[in-house]
Structures are given as structure tokens and as C-alpha cells.
Amino acid sequence: MMLFGPELYYLGLAFIIFLMTLRRTPRVERDYNLTAVLAGVGVLVSLLCLCQNGELFYKAYRVDLFSQIFKAALALGLFLVIMISRNIAHIEERFRAEFYLFLTTCTLGMMMLTSSVELLTIYVSLELSSYSLYILVPLRRGDGIDVEAGIKYLFIGAVSSGFMLFGLSYIFGAAHSTYLADIMKAMPQMLHSPIGLVGLILAMAGFFFKLSVFPFHFWAPDVYQGGANQVVAFIATASKAVAVALILRLAALGVGLGYNFAQVLMVLSIISMTLGNLVAIIQRDFKRMLAYSSIAHAGYVLMGIVGLQEAGFASAVYYALAYLIMNFTVFMVLSEVASDGRDLKIAELAGLWRRSPLLSMSLILGIFALAGVPPSIGFTGKLFLFTSAMNSGYFWLVLIGAVNGTLSLYYYLKVVYAAYFMESDLPPIQLSLSTRLLNYALCAVILVFGVAPNSIIELARAAVKTVI
């Protein structure tokens, strides 16, 4: 029971919200409060189940520290996103309950993903989470841009799922098993045929899509721009974290494949970060810019995976968690500033320092964390990634990563420039008490775990031991 605790809880939560959706006349305020409280309790439940350990469903489902950390992160991600969803101007009131419902089912699917250690389970869980997002993206009330985003997301998602199934079939064909543990044992025999390598890379495609790694990144800018701010916040945080988790699980299979596999990951990493950063420079829309920055960050995360070593995996876990927090911080500011749900241009941040000093502080911390400026989790995480890549001998990768860090600073600074320097005569932004507390908490987390990362990194190390 405790082993399956978080999943059961979110299944129950989904059921409760489902009942809400059945009402003819929506009761927005009450539904919201209930959902927010229950999502908060969900974080506690996931934290309570943090140290569970065991296997379920004929060993297709493994509960270990690794999966539980990501479950807690997902629960936190859902809670945070619901915290900023009090007034979602761009989603009609009668669809609010559906909005919560699909967020919850998506979280449930992703939680199941982190524990799946069998190919079919992975695929089924992946689709559960993806379908929820396919519905959430076009839920926005808009002028067609939402539909375009939804369709793009669906198509590219379907294509990458196709790739993934193809890859899984290769792996199954070569290893005669769908269990990751068995496949790992069979991997050394595939060392001399390309089938293992091709199968594995293709199998990872589904998660490269979620993480927006080149060449599965095309959806990101349009979905970020077209989706409602809160939905995008969820896609940009929780969904990325789970993608990292699954890429780590699958990459662990490739340890035996060694050099070739790492080379492929390295190339993807370099292209992702360089492309993401270069294109982000010319963006004017804040969310589009963040989309390209997420492509770049996907490249950074791959740096930790390339080495196929424990320290690198731990760094990637740390960075995934850090990215969840810092990216969410930026999205929180974005959705507060664009409280009517519009797409925010970077220039529209003008005068933020006067309109709301607190938000501008959160923004600058979040942006600096994304840019890798100390003392923030972003800096520490990036340095850990670089360190572990260097320890595995990827000097050029580190050099390119470091140069990319400089490139990215340019467009991050443009945000700071708009928020701190440009003037506007818009009225001050009023923040509710819960939002204020959320701001303080996020800022504190960004700084404290940036300066003192030891506890998190030890946790991450303990977690990845069960994977690799």
C-alpha cells in the first residue's frame, strides 16, 4: 500500500476532480481551493513515501529512492502549478475542473513512468501522461494559435512515440525480454552489432521529445507560446524532470555500449545547447525565449549523462530538480505579470522593479539561476555537470558548454534589462499572501541549495546507485 502510495493518492485525487467536472454549473473558487489543498497534501504523501523500497506487478514496477525522489518532485511541480492557477484567464470557467483533472492524470502517468522498469509499462505510462498534455495544450481560449500548438505537439509526440516503439521492438528482439534488468544483462552481447545502439537511441526518442532535445525540439517554441501559461509551466518543469529520470534509466542500459553511445549523446548535447542558445537570442516573446532556453538546458543535462558514470547521473538528477525550481520561478513571475493570460513580450516586463519589487527579485534570481550565475542552484548544478563530463574526459564538450553559458547570458540579461531598467507607467502588481510566500520560498530554495548542495547531491547519489 505504502509502496504504491503516491500513485494511489493521485488516482483518488483524479477521481475527486472527475466528480467536479460532472457538475453542470462550475464552482470555480471552491474547486480551486479544494484542489490546491489536496495537491499540497499530495506533496506530503510523496515525501512520506520517499524511503520506500520494493517491487510490484511481477517486477515490472520498481519503487526505489530514485523513483520516489522524482515522484516527490512531480508532486511538488503539480502543487506549484496549481498554486499559480487561481485565475487562469485563458481557460474558460467550465473547463477549469478538466484542467485540474488532466494535470493530475498527467502527474499520475509521470509518476508511474519513474517507477517503470519494463518496456511496456514504460510505454503505457508515457502515453497516459502524454495524452493528458495533448488535451491540456489546446485547452486555451485563443485565436487559433492554441490549436496550432496542440496539433504540433500531438504530431511530433506521435512521431517520437513511433520512433520509440520501433526502438523498443529492436531491443526486445535482440534481448528477448522487456525487463530492463534482463536487457542490461543481455546488452554486452549486442556490443558488436548496431542493433543495441540503434534500438536504445530510438527508444530514448520518446523522452528526448519530452526533454526537447534536438532533433525532437520543434514543438517547444510553438507549444510554449500557444499553451496557457500555467500549462506551459507544467510542461517546462515537471515533464522535463521526468524525462531526465527516464533518460537516465534507459541510458544506464548503454553503459556496456560505451563509446559509440556516448558519442551520439554528446553530439545531441552539443547541437541542442548551441542551437537553443543561438535561436533564443533573437526571440522577443518571453515564452518562446524560454522554450529555446529549455532546448539548451536539455543539452546541458545530457552532459551529465554522456559520461555514463554515477557522479554524472547524480549531477543530472540534481540539475533536473534545480531546473524544475528555477524554471518554475520564472514562469510564476511570467504568469503573475501576464495575469490576463496573454503572451508576454520580454519588453512588457518593463518597470517590474517598481511594479513589484518582490516579483522582480524572484525573476532576477530565476533568470540568473538559468544562466548559471552563482550563488544559485543553476550555477552549482551546471558546474557539477561540467565537472563530471570533464572527469569522463570530455574536454571539448565542457569547453563548448562553457562558451554556450556565455552566449546564453546575453538573452537572459535582456530580461534583466527589461525588468530592471526600462520604465513603464503601469500600476503596481498586487500579490496575494500565498503568492508572496511562494516567492520567498522559491528564492530561498534557489539560494540555499545553490550554496549548500551537499544534502541534495548525496541524496541524488544514493538514488542513482539503484539505476546504474
Next chain:
Amino acid sequence: MTEHLASFPVLSCMLLAPVVGLLILLFLKEEQGYLIRMVSLVAAGISFFLSIYTFVAYDKNLGGLQFVEKIPWVKAFGITYFVGVEGMNAPLLLLTGIVIFTGVLTMWELKTRVREYFIFQLALVTGVFGVFMSYDMFFFFLFYEIAVVPMYILILIWGSTRKIYAAMKLTLYLMAGSGLIIPGILMLYSSSGLYTFNMLALHGVAFAPWIQKVAFVFLLLGFGVLAAVWPFHTWSPVGHVAAPTAVSMLHAGVLMKLGSFAILRVAMYLCPQGFQYWAQFMGLLAGAGIVYGVFVGLAQTDLKYVIGYSSVSHMGIVGLGLATGTIDGLNGAVFQMFAHGVMTALFFSAVGYIYDRTHTRNILELGGMSKIMPVASAFFITAALCGAGVPGMASFWAELMVLVSAVKVFPIRGILAIASLVIGALFALRVVQKTFFNDPNPKFAHFEDVSPFLGLPRMILIGFMIFFGLFPQVMVGLIKTSIVPFIQGM
């Protein structure tokens, strides 16, 4: 190097005083201007006092690393919080203390967005203190970046003259430097096989020569950007001109020293063979910087540009001193870092006062300022004399030591450097003459001279400059305690 643990965490207090001040400021309101200034002043004052304390209390006979604090930080990556004081960083900590304290006083008249200004300034100075005292490369680099990034906002909001351009240029240049530093540091980290960022432990590793050569050039160029090594100096005059007064003081006075200090502390210390290999190249860049800075500075009409380019040439002297690799050269280089820091701070502080009143820094327009603001002018002229290397001022000794050893090691570059410094001094006096002793500009006749309170920070700077000019042995004796073992260890 022997390590003597601290009985009381003096260095941590020095480091955390600005952080605590910054946190208090976060909870103050913009309207509480006086309180904001007082909090910043007290925070800066505590650091200043502690930096004097470490300077005076450092036991020269004992030597080695003193006031050491060591706390394991991240075991998985071998990161330790490791701070200490020795002969070569004690003067620089003192310098930082002086400049931040006088900087807060200099900005006493600030009117716009006071709270934010002091928050960012205190953040910056925390980084500077941290770099000078850290013996762990992770923290070294962390503080290094903390010191660099707030500059963007400080220049952007409170700056002048092409500030948007200057702020972006400066930040991108310095971050590009960081892009070179990271691979350099990590290369040493991972090839040592020790999995530690502790510099003293890494010093004990004999790195393969090719690693030293590669890592050294990465670190030299990366840190060299911040030290305004020619030809990566172009951000510096532009940045200094655009920055508000106290930020120019901090930046030219202290921040650029981070670069040269890091070359000494990290690059030369960890890659001695790399240094031998690149020493000629380093000397070449430094020599070019000296000559270039002097001659370009001559052509400027903006007072701050004059100072900016003179900084390039003075930092060239530091670089030349380092490149000699001799005891006197390194001694002089460290001394020059200190002397130039105090001198430039005074320069910018004096110009800042004049500019705040007249809103111009054009030499010809200012005319005979000494008749209108005799005291303010005297501050500038004192700094100019120091810059010209007049005996009795701190930088005289520093430059003397560097140039004497430079002539021995690199005769041609040394003589060229001396020649251009002499010409530079000549022209510096012309600048002083034109700005302060021409016919006074009637537009500015009604401005008041520096009040005793506003004169205080400038007086402190002059005091230190002359004290170490008259008693250079205090400084040289201290620096020597760490330079001699440093050279022997190379």
C-alpha cells in the same frame, strides 16, 4: 604551506558582514534612506575593520596560511570551504575593505533606487572578499562570478555615458573569460586524480607538462580578461566610464585585481611549468598593455577615459611583474595591485565628486577647477601624482620593484615600459594642468567644494597611499613571507 587554524572565524565574519547587511536591506523600505546607508556603512565598516585586523595580526615570523577555516562542503566532488590569509592576499583583503568602506561613503549622496544599489554593491563585494580568501577552486570560482555579475545591473541603472552598451559589453567579455576558466580549472581538477578542489592539495600534484601548458593558457586568458590584459582590455575603459562612481572605484580598484590575483594564485601556482612556457608571451602582452594604455590615454578628453586607459597600463605593470617570475617582480606586482587599487579608487572618487556637480568630465570644459573646488582638485592631483609614480607614494615602490626586475628579465620590454611611463607621467601632468589650472569655467563657479564629511573617504584613501609610500617595508615584508615560498615551490 603550513596552515594555522583560526581560533575565531575572522574571515567568515569579514565575508558574511556584507551578506547580513544585504539581507537586512532586503527588508527595508526605499523611503528609509538614512537607515539603508547606515546599514551598508556598518556592514562595510565591519569588513573594513576585520581586514585591517588580519593585515596587522598576521604573524610574519610564523608565515604560512593563517586564520584558516576548513569545512567539508560537498564530499561527492571534493569541495571544501577553505579560507585563509597569507602574505599575498592580506594586502588585497585590506584593499577591498578600504575601497568598499570609502565607496559606501562616496555614494552617500545617491538619490535614486538607493536600497537596490547598496544590495547589489554589497553582493559584489562579498564576491571580492571571497575570491581573495578562498583556497578551494570551487569557491574561488563561485565568488569570482558573484563579483562579476552584479556589475551589469550596477552600470545599467546607475551609470552614465553609453551605459547600456558598456554594461552588456563588460558582462559578456567577463563571462567569456569565465567560459575559458571553467575548462581550465576542471582540467586540473580531473587530471589530478585527487577529486578535490583544494588548491594546496592540487599544488602537490605534478601535472603532465602538456596539461600545464594547456590549462595555463586557458586560465591566463580567462582571468586575463578581468585583469584587462591587452588585447582583452577593451571592455574596461568603456565600463569604467559608464559605471557610477563607487562602482568604478570597486571595479578598477579591486575587481581588476581579482584577475591578476587569480593568475598568480591559480594559474601560476598550479601550473609552474605552464608558466615557464608562457612567461615570454605573458610579458609581451603586459608590455604591449603598458605602452598602449599610456598612449591611448593621452588622446582622451574625458577624465574617466584617461583614468581607464591609465588603469590598462598600470595593470600591465602588474602583469609584467608576474611574468618576470622573480621574487622582486612578484612582490612588486602584488604591491602594485594594492597601490593601484587605492590610487584608482581615489581618482574615480575625485572625478565622481566633480562630475556629480558639473555633469561633465570633459577636460577642456572643466578648465580651472582648482580655483572653484580646490579640495576636490587636490584629491585628483594627488592621485595623478601617485599614478605618475612620484616617490613618497605607494605605487612608486611597487613600480620600481617591478621595473627593476623586468629590465633584468625582459630588457627591451622593461626599458620600453619605463620610457612610456615617463612620457605618460609627463602627459598626466598636462591633463592636470588643463583640467585644474586653466581659466575657470564660469558655468561652474557656484559649486561648493567638498565638505569635510564627503572628503573623509578621499582622505582615508590618501592616508593609506602615503602611509605605504613612506613605510613600504610594512607591505613588502608581509608580501615577501608568501612570495619566497611561492617561488621556491614553483
